Amino acid sequence: METRENSLKQENSLKHVADTVSRVEAEVAKHMVGQKELIRQVLICMLAGGNALLEGVPGLGKTRLVKTLGRVMDLKFSRIQFTPDLMPADITGTNIIARDEEGAGMFRFQPGPIFGNIILADEINRATPKTQSALLEAMQEQTVTVGSNTYKLPQPFFVLATQNPIEMEGTYPLPEAQLDRFLFKLQVPFPSLKELADIVTMTTGSEEETLNKVTDAGEILSIRETVKEVPVATPVMQFAMKLVLATHAESEYATATAKKYIRFGSSPRGAQALIATARIRAILEGRYNVAFDDIKYVAFPVLRHRVLLNFEALSEGITPDNVIAEIIKELENS
Amino acid sequence: MNIHVSGKFSAGKSGPKKAFKSLRILTNRMHLDRSLACMASLLLLSAAMGLLLVSWSLAYPVPYLLYKLMATYGAFLLLGLVLSLFLRPGFMETVYAADALGLKERVITAVELWGDSGEVASLQRNDALRAVENADFRRMYRIKAPVRRLSVSIALAVLTALLFFMPTKARDEARHVENLKETVEKQMGEVEKARMEALSKGLTPMELSEIDKLLRQVKEELKTADTEEEILKALSRAKNEVETVREFNPEPDAGKVLDVLSKHDFTRGLAEIIKNGTADDLKRMIESAAGEISRLDEEGRKQLAEEIKKAAEEVAANDELAKALNDLARALMAEGGGSLDSALQSLGDMLFAMAQRDARLAEALDQYRKALQDSFLRSLDEVRRSVANRDGGLFGRPAGESGNGDGDNQGSEDGRNANGQGGSQPGNGQSQQGGNGNSSESGQDNGQAGQSGQGNQNGSAGNMQNGQGPNGNANGNSSGNPAQGGNQSGGSGAGGGGKNVRDYESIYVPRRLGDDENAEESHVQGSKGSQGSSRWSEAEGIPVEKGTVLPYNEVLGQYRDAALKNLGDSGIPPGMEQLVRDYFTSLE
Structure with missing residues (x-):
């Protein structure tokens, strides 16, 4: 009871x-x-x-x-x-x-x-x-x-x-x-x-809405405490971790895009941020579990300032968002 | 996405499987989808293989092409069916698929949290179960027909069908081989029939097994033979095996026993009666034997009993006979001899029955052998005929069919030698031997072979070889042997109407004088030709050149005929026969 x-x-x-x-x-x-x-x-x-x-x-x-x-x-x-x-x-x-x-x-x-x-x-x-x-x-x-x-x-x-x-x-x-x-x-x-x-x-x-x-x-x-309990399935967790590792050109999970355009990859704070924010996104989507989509959704704001592009990327006009999108695609196809 | 699962959940747990039983619909659809894809792939593969096979058959003979094509398609489809049984997705695969179809990792999370009793875990589980129950997997998972693969397969099959009906020489050859195989098959059926008849007539399966063992390999070879050459080889081997079967002669039981009985004095007479006598003879013999035994003293009976015991030991393989002999020996040793008559009678009856059975068995075996031999020989003949027909009568033309205008004394072989060149054979009598009549035995050997034949210039025996009629109707009266006749008349080929013959290089041909093969060999010296001279003489101890020199086109016919004759008579494998024929064809 x-x-x-x-x-x-x-x-x-x-x-x-x-x-x-x-x-x-x-x-x-x-x-x-x-x-x-x-x-x-x-x-x-x-x-x-x-x-x-x-x-x-x-x-x-x-x-x-x-x-x-x-x-x-x-x-x-x-x-x-x-x-x-x-x-x-x-x-x-x-x-x-x-x-x-x-x-x-x-x-x-x-x-x-x-x-x-x-x-x-x-x-x-x-x-x-x-x-x-x-x-x-x-x-x-x-x-x-x-x-x-x-x-x-x-x-x-x-x-x-x-x-x-x-x-x-x-x-x-x-x-x-x-x-x-x-x-x-x-x-x-x-x-x-x-x-x-x-x-x-x-x-x-002249009119201005009154805020409540x-x-x-x-x-x-x-709310912060509550969302921490949202479960993350192992494959989803592994995907998030691989995503962070994939931003490191020297990592075994590094994708071709990462190797080509990234100078420095995300710190472990990036991985923490991915999971923490994906949990909230899952709740906002009406789920009690984190999905791959949640990770992909938060990957851009979490990683775009954590990956430092090399000169080649800058000269080609590649943005961090382009690189992240490619890495996600490559990980999904691997 | 290939992400390894290493969570707490073990797929062996039945809980989630039961709870998510609605996933079975998805499992079934995935299975069907995979099976269709697999079948389509294998169909494509089989269509490609079929096309390759048909393409190959355009250049190389492939017997039973239709069956092979059907077998190819059938085998791949069967393989597809078997493989599709193993393509059923596992539970975890279905879970991943369900999540990928829009359940957003609800199911995998629930499966991982299955043992967790926490509040969020149970909330999540319920949410996942609800999501699975509400999911319309029939709509979410569409079964896609592998249209592209099917289209390509159909295109290939159509192409295969078109090529299948394209007539080529290789196809004709394949059909020919098919006919050969059918002939062989028919004969094999007859062999089997003969075997069954033999079986029904008294040959025991054990006795037949020896013969069967010999024939089994032949049957296998005949079945696997694909090319004409292989079939002919197999048939030839079959013929040899039949010969072996002919020599197979299982020793009859009664024969063995009779041999044993013949070794001993007392039983020798008995053996003779069993071999050659009748039942009455046997009865009389037994009565007589009983009388003789009764007159024997103790020592004699003992000695006889010992002999019979030895005979029993020698036929120990035949239990009944050994027992009967032992009974007789015991009866001899026994006082009074009351049971002696019955023991003798029993032994006699048994031996007589055995002899009769052996006779039946021998008869049955003979019939079986005959059937086997007839069958294979018929097969071989049919195949040979078939090959000859197909080859357009290059070598199989009957003797004397064309140009056989030789004289009435011409040997039968001449006819075959002629082989379309008969007109040249009688010629104008310009025999090399008789051209100038310089032979030292000229005139003396008239009436022998053509060695003594004189040209019409000489006149002494000229009429023997004078070419008379057109088209080679020589009407010569030479009595030379067939082979000689051909050579004698093989002049320049000037006979009217004969096939033009080129001037060939002359080659040496050993000859003998007269019909007898033991006759003296001819000796030739000097250059030869229509105008050349020759001389021969007998001499001993002097190295001489034996034989004569003739244009090679004349010799070729002889050699070819001799070779073909030998082909029929000797045990040359049929496959090799073709090589010999080809050789002579190339020379022509």
Whole structure:
């Protein structure tokens, strides 16, 4: 009897995940025209506890998306505009001299904008590497160390960074170590004609939809735990692992494409990211198990910033997505 | 996608199989699909093989081509049926297929989690079971007819049929071989019939087995022989085996016994009666023997009993006879001799019965042998006739059919020698021997062979060889032996109407004087020709050149005839006969 109740409860909780995500998507869609796939991928990334790097030209709604998500999910939202003169302390916070009640001077930690639930690191590649690296600890450990003190960041904690792929003058490309800490790298597509018209109508009109809070931090943390139980069959797991290994040109699983175009392959974080995000995708698809399709779906955002192409690929105009698609095809046919 | 399964689930567990019984529909459809593909592939293969076979048969004779084609198709289709039995997919294969058809790895995950009692595992299992139950595998898994392979197969089969009906020389030869084989088959049937008759007439299976053993190999060879040459060889071997069978002579039981009996004084008379006498003789003999025995003293009876015991030991292989002899020996040793008469009578009856049975057996064996021999000889004859007919009578033309215009004294062989050139044989009498009449025995040997024949220029015996009639009707009255006749008249071939003969190189031919093969050999010196001179003389101890020199076209006929005659008489394998014929054909 108790088992049946537990089972029902579990079923409900798993169904609740899909339901919550659907409601969030519906709510975000009130403020975002199109970009449904982008929204879903951002949500998957957030529910998996990862950080996302959004890449797209200015004006595509990246900031609006992050702000909307913060409001719909009732999370504390911070925005940091990265510039070349931005210092690490501007992000993490700093110790300031303050007076206590008795008037004595003392150092007091003044938290920076990173102390939020959703951090929008806008144009992250404009900051210097020193400042960019200030995010490393926060993104990986979800802590901030200032002086000799380490501060825990509020949970859930997501960094949603954006970068402009075309304006490279005066930018500092993210180092591989930093890139690897982003669970997903998402490309924000340019809207279609109809979407563009809708965007214009929505943003220049007088009416503005009111956003409702659909979920909160506690529920998101609960969902994170729930999705970890989604089973992965051995063949599916092996496929994911082979996919990661196949991105290494020197690996025994390396495919012809990988050998030809890849300079460095994905780190083990890529494999972790594949399984973690595929589990959420399976739930969102109404399944209680991970399928090959889930792995293939998340492979692009997980791996596209983890595979470094060689000069041959760059000269031929091959993109990481092309390479990943080919590797998947080759693995399926092997 | 080839990904190895190394999960917790073992396919041997029956749980998932039972639970996912709806997958059987998919299993059946996959099986059918694979079987169709397999059959189509093998059909294509068989069509290709058939085409190759038919193409081959255009250039090389392939007997029973239709049967072989049908056998090829049949064998491949049968192979396809057998293979398709093994193409049924296993449970795990079906699971993967179901997942690939849209169940999104639900089934494989459920199978792997089958033993897991966790909440998510049972949720997933139920989800998978529901998905399988709701799946319409008939729609999801379409059975695809292997249209392309079938089309190619049909095209090849049509091409094969077209080529099949294309007439070629090789096809004719194949049909000829088929006829030969049918002849052989018919004769084999007759052999079997004879065998059964022999069996019914008293030959025991054990006795027949010896003969059968000899014939079995022949039968096998005849069955497997494909080419004309092989068939002829097999038939020839069969003929030899029949000869062996003719010599097979199982020693009759009674014969053995009689030999033993003949060795001993007392039983010798008995043996004679059994061999040659009648039942009455035997009875009288036994009565007489009983009387003689009764007059024997103790020592004599003992000695006789010993002899009979020895005879019994020698025929120990025949239990009944040995027992009868032992009984007789015991009766001799016994006091009173009351049982002696009955023992003697019993022995006599047994021996007489054995003799009669042996006679029947010998008769049956004779009949069987005769049937075998007749059968094979008939076969061989038919085959030879068939070969001769097919070869267009190159060598098989009956003797004297063409150009046989020789004189009435001409030997029968001459006719065959003529072989279309008869006109030249009588010629104008310009015999090499008789051309100038210089022979030292000229005139003396008239009436012998043509050695003494004088040319018409000489006049002394000219009329013997004068070519008279047109077209070679020589009407000569030479009494020379057939072979000589041909040579004598083989001049320049100037006889009217005869086939033109080229001037061939003269070759040496050994000759003998007279008909007798022991006659003196001829001796020739000097150059020969229609105008040349020759001389011969007898001499002893002087090296001489024996024989004569004749144009080779004249000799060829002789040699060819002699060879063909020998072919018929000697045990040359029929296959080799053709080689000999070919050789002479090439010379012509």
